[in-house]
Amino acid sequence: MLYLKKYFTEGLIQFTILLSLIGVRVDVDTYLSNQLPPLREIILGPSSAYTQTQFHNLRNTLDGYGIHPKSVDLDHFFTTRRLLNQVRQLDRLSVPSTELNTWLVHRETETVVSTSSQSSPSITLDNGASLEDINNIDSTPAMRGGAAAPESSYNLNAADSSLGAVAPEGNQEQSSADGNDDLTKEDIDLIDILWRQDIDLGAGREVFNYSNRQKESEEKPSLLESKDRNEERESLRNGINLQGAPPVDGETGESIPEQLAGLSSQTSLSLQECLRLLEATFPFGEEAEFPAADVTEEISVSNEEAPSTSQSLPLGSQLPGDEPQLDLEQQWQDIMAIMELQAMEVNTTDPQTDFSSASAPNGTTDANTVANFGLATRSTPINEDVSLHQASIPSCSQDFPQIFNSQLDSTSIPPPRASMPRLSSSNSSNINSTFGATNLTGIFLPPPINGSSSNITSTPTLPDPFATLLEESMLDEISLLDLAMEEGFSQAQASQLEDELDSDSGLSLDSSHSPASPSSSETSCSSAASSSSTSATFSEEGAVGYSTDSEVATAETEEGAVGGYQSEYSKLCRMSYQDLSQFHPQLDSISHNHTYNLPLSSAFSEHPELPLTAGKKTIRDKHSSKLQPPQDLLDKHSSRDERRARTMKIPFSNEKIINLPVDEFNELLAKHHLNEAQLALIRDIRRRGKNKMAAQNCRKRKLDAIITLEQGVQDLRRDKARLLKEKMEFLRSIRQMKHKMQSLYQEVFSQLRDEEGRPYPPSQYSLQYSADGSVLIMPRSVTAAEQNRKPEKKQKDKKK
């Protein structure tokens, strides 16, 4: 067992890390909510270090306070807090960012467990109060609800707590025998961690809680707990009395006919309360506060539901998750099984793992989602619905199974009512502003009746399978691209990513694949020289220098300036390359002499008749040039045309020949009396010089174009990755919102009562929101409900 524990501890950590890496937010932050719950961190997620520290601190603190980790109070507290935060976030799309939260799962001493275990039983499972209520165990549920989240500005939290307080009713009759001795605190921690993951994935811890409660109720009778529950019942009873509702038989949990007395009034109250909940979910204003009376009402309402549960089958029979699980869920189940928690055959499905819910194209795997969205549609149970519902609203979590069980077992399903009870909303205007004339079921419930095959196959409104495909197929790419593009995104990384990911792009950006790659060097070159790449600047400086010659120097006064210019140009070119090599070391291997000046062979004696051929054949004679007098050294930097011009006794520099405007050039030619050979040479020099600059500019433009295209491709890739990421995040947010909406819908629906005080079976009724702001209960077709019931039963049997 110890080995298994260790194994699973490590496995859980790894599993959590994996979840975090794939973008699933593994949120441990709720552990911290009691200590320091900045909403920002709750939404955005804490840093791993912070989380870890706070996690341990909180756990230690909890131990110090003697709260047993098994205590449902913790579950309720966390659930309440989380629900509150979720509700707060419902009004906006939260775009979660990929986070990696890691923490240590440490084994805690048995003493702590024992110490806390004494108090934990006293804390009833249904206690929705916060941790501060540990010392107020005896307080009534309503009171607890009020104190559930002191830091929360919303009383909705209190409402949730109160709702949670109702939950225990479902297993009150079983609470006499509850036990979970084989669960060590370590196990609880592990379960908590897993549950955090599931919570983030949309699943409710109530799944576990439910089973845990069941097990506790079955195996571990606790006097304290029973006492607390008695007190709670008493308080509930008081609340009911306050509301004028008939008291619930807290002892047996039997359905109480007396409840029927105050049904109509309670129905309206419940509806209003539900509407308030909805409204609070979408804060149109800050009017989502629930007075204490509301809390009491909630309690009373939920308490009324308890008796129906009492008639139902034992909770254990309802719990088993029958749906085929995804891998994640399977892991969870395996873990649970190995931890000898098979007793809780709860549906541990993660209602909304980011990929599980959507990745279930077939209906069976998506049972959770169906449960989320199809509660009202399915006639069958239940368990899935329960788990999901509990994920958000603990109080209703138990109510629903009870309701369903009552329906199933008693087979006293109320016939579909031709009359649609009209539910008026006090805040209908606000709701209407948000929802407009929409069918609530249409929003977060699958089409109610078309689920002939099974409710399980029914899918949420949004095409989750598509989302699944998208997410699964793009997750890797997105993550990699994010890594690459958001952090540095070096050329090598980009290329690697491109090779790995974007084979379909059809573009191959081979930049910097090899040091000698032309693209890289030219890219860097052009980028570095891009500033000077303007034709005007570069053409001026790019003019071929007019090297000084000893002979010409004496005769030509201009040559000094020309030589200076030429050396400057050479320097510019060299500097450009040196600068480039600074930024691109690979350029060091390419040390071309790009000075556009060719070494002068002083020994070369040009024949004026054959300047070109002679120049081409014997342009360079380095050895001889080195042996030449100093004035000949200047010719090393002269081009062929310069030498030719010198040889031809051209009286002006090549710079003038090349760069002068046509008019001035013609004037210059006219000023000097030149022979045909000289004129031809001058025109060739001008032509070649201009063409040379043109070629340089052309090549630069080419490089610039290539660079621009490269950059464009990179930008597009980055945009693509960003858009994909955003899309995934939006999809995730939408799914979460749907889940929350479905939970609220379930909660609202669970509190509805007909004239006789019986809950409306979700399989036969659904809530619809009319244009005038009123909420209607629409009956479903009985046939569809029956059809939906069969497949679930089959699955249930399978899992058993």
Added chain:
DNA sequence: GTGTGCTGTCATATT
């Protein structure tokens, strides 16, 4: 010796 990259040059197209 060969391959590669840079540069200059030519021919041609384009402005």
Added chain:
DNA sequence: CGAATATGACAGCAC
């Protein structure tokens, strides 16, 4: 239409 410019192609050179 001519000049200027752009560009593809080629050759030479350096590495």
